[in-house]
Amino acid sequence: MNSQGNKLSGSIPASIASMDSLMELQLGENHLSGDIPRMPMSLQIALNLSSNLFRGPISETLSTLSELEILDLSNNKFSGKIPDFFTTLGTLTQSLQVSNNELCGELPEFHSWVMVDTSGNEGMTNRTTRSTLPKSEKKKSYAVLTVVLAAITFGAITILATA
Template sequence: MEVLALNGNNITAAFNNLRNLRQLNMSMNRLNGNLPASLFALPHLKILDLSNNIFDGYIPISSSSRPISLEVLDLSYNHLTGILPIKAFKNIRSLNLASNLFSGSLLVSTLALPHLKFLDLSDNHFEGDFPINFSSQQVPLEVLHLNGNNMSGALPTERGK
């Protein structure tokens, strides 16, 4: 099996024997507890959508671990906290972590991931200055959502404007 879509159910999950899975969609299922670390170790998984559940704790990837294969990750509308494992997200194109409980300052490395085009960190508890100046740093991002946080300071300018 390569694609598994179980959105909008009321099921609990067992993530065993899914080694060939490329896409897993289990949004809106009332899944709770910690995110299973085994999901992030699936070698072929490119798209993971666990949005609109009740997961808490942190994303179970060490920042020192090898890059994961995920290209699209949606963990929005959960209760996740902790540090974003940026070094492991080298392949990520779309990252949606909106409406969680992440906090702290955003790092430049978060916005400068090499393939990242879409980033939504809205409605968390991030604070501090905006971590990048578009006029002096090259950023691959096309869409960035940071609304509903505690950011401060001057707005960055876009190159050429």
């Protein structure tokens, strides 16, 4: 269902949950606000709530969307942390858009194939996936690692050749 850019206002009706055959819901670029109700379990392709007037924490009701591939919550006023339940949505294989909100805290660890856009959230930080070593120390660490691996490889080849 595509109701994007229609100047819709108010809340999303709770009855949306009963739309059992709905696979995609595009509600971006409206004036929607209030609580996000439980969504149809049949949503598989995308849920777009971008560029609306939603605020506060991201709703736990989204945790039931176990078949969803794309979720766009960008350009709202969501605040608080990105919920960890997003990392358990196994089919969230395309993207999670949460840019330009008021989110903060550490970004949960997502599968490598999920594109997560958190730009425009000044309070967001990535988990310590980046090394805290200065660049010169990183280069030294890689050089030492390369020498050690080369020595181990040479030793293994020598042992195999004499056996």
